Amino acid sequence: MIMEEKHTYRVAGFRFEVRGPMPASSNLDPFLSAPEEEGEGELLFTLEMVPALPLLPVTPVYTTEDGPGFPEIAIGKYPDGAFRFCVRALPGLPVSGEMKVSPDFRCAQLHLTSQGDRHFALNNALMLLFAFASAHKGLLEMHSSVVMNGGKGYLFLGKSGTGKSTHSSLWLKHIPGTELLNDDNPILRLMPDGTARVYGSPWSGKTPCYKAQDVPVGAVVRIQQAPFNRITRLPVLQAYASLMASASGFRPFRELADGWHRTLEALAASVPCYTLECLPDEAAATLCHNTVTNG
Structure with missing residues (x-):
């Protein structure tokens, strides 16, 4: 029997899960839940690491414009209402991560490309999901x-x-x-x-x-x-x-x-x-x- 790789983290009293192989991220380690604590706190979202995202048409919604030196995030929408986020470390650089997110921001799939900073892409995806999934949680x-x-x-x-x-x-x-x-x-x-x-x-x-x-x-x-x-x-x-x-x-x-x-x-x-x-x-x-x- 193959066990699914899963990591549960607890931040600000809320939990989130990352499933599948992920880059080493020592910044997440202090927030890793012990097995006996995994049920504590509301589960905000689950992020699944995937080798690719579906090739579907996407309607552009919004692109950040924070200027030179800041990451760029392009947001689009799939026909089924889900969102796609494409993250670049800087404007003009290759996409380092692309993510499909459910309309309620509680389920997401992340594809880390081979051209960008995988650690950066993972952490930006988690920050985005945490902000969106917790918007009505105070x-x-x-x-x-x-x-x-x-x-x-x-x-x-x-x-x-x-x-x-x-x-x-x-x-x-x-x-x-x-x-x-x-x-x-x-x-x-x-x-x-x-x-x-x-x-x-x-x-x-x-x-x-x-x-x-x-x-x-x-x-x-x-x-x-x-x-x-x-x-x-x-x-x-x-x-x-x-x-x-x-x-x-x-x-x-x-x-x-x-x-x-x-x-x-x-x-x-x-x-x-x-x-x-x-x-x-x-x-x-x-x-x-x-x-x-x-x-």
Whole structure:
């Protein structure tokens, strides 16, 4: 009897499965479920590794346009309503992975091509599936660097290059008791009781920080470069806009966008959000820490 190769992972309290031979991915190892834990948490999706996808006509739906230096994802639709995702590490490069996804985003098949980075393709497929399958579960994949201090998590937001990781490193250097949770893609979760928690994930950008840990959210801070240090608490509407700008998701999927909107709306009303205009110095980290930890 041939046993099916299956790996079950648990992220932010939810499970997903990968079936079939997959590239070695050490970033996933901390999230691997032990056999006795495999039934814990709701199963979000199942991804099957396949040697090829069906040759069927596809209608283009959406292509990301994040610009040079960012991956490109082209989304199409099969006649049966399923979606096809084609992932390139950079615009103009060969497709490294193509995936067929059921209309409810709970079942998918992934073909890794021989021309691209297989590890990159697998992890991008998992990130996409996790974001889509959890859209109505109170989960958000955030583009953020997050530190833990005093039993709480502090998320630093901002456009690429504005200093999110730099500010985290300043906390690590100058604020005692600080630990990095994730440096690029933590999971922000609205809990059933209305509180918010932030979770480490298998995806952390260029910094290998893959921790299966979680803490209550202390604050969310948007970083803006400035020739001075100043921190401002945001009202709810501006907090919503700040959170939305850093939440992963494809707005053309209206039914998913509605789920993300409800989560963002609740988080903006309950989580302290700030803008920190700052220099990359110790004083900025001290100002931020003293403000967000004192409410």
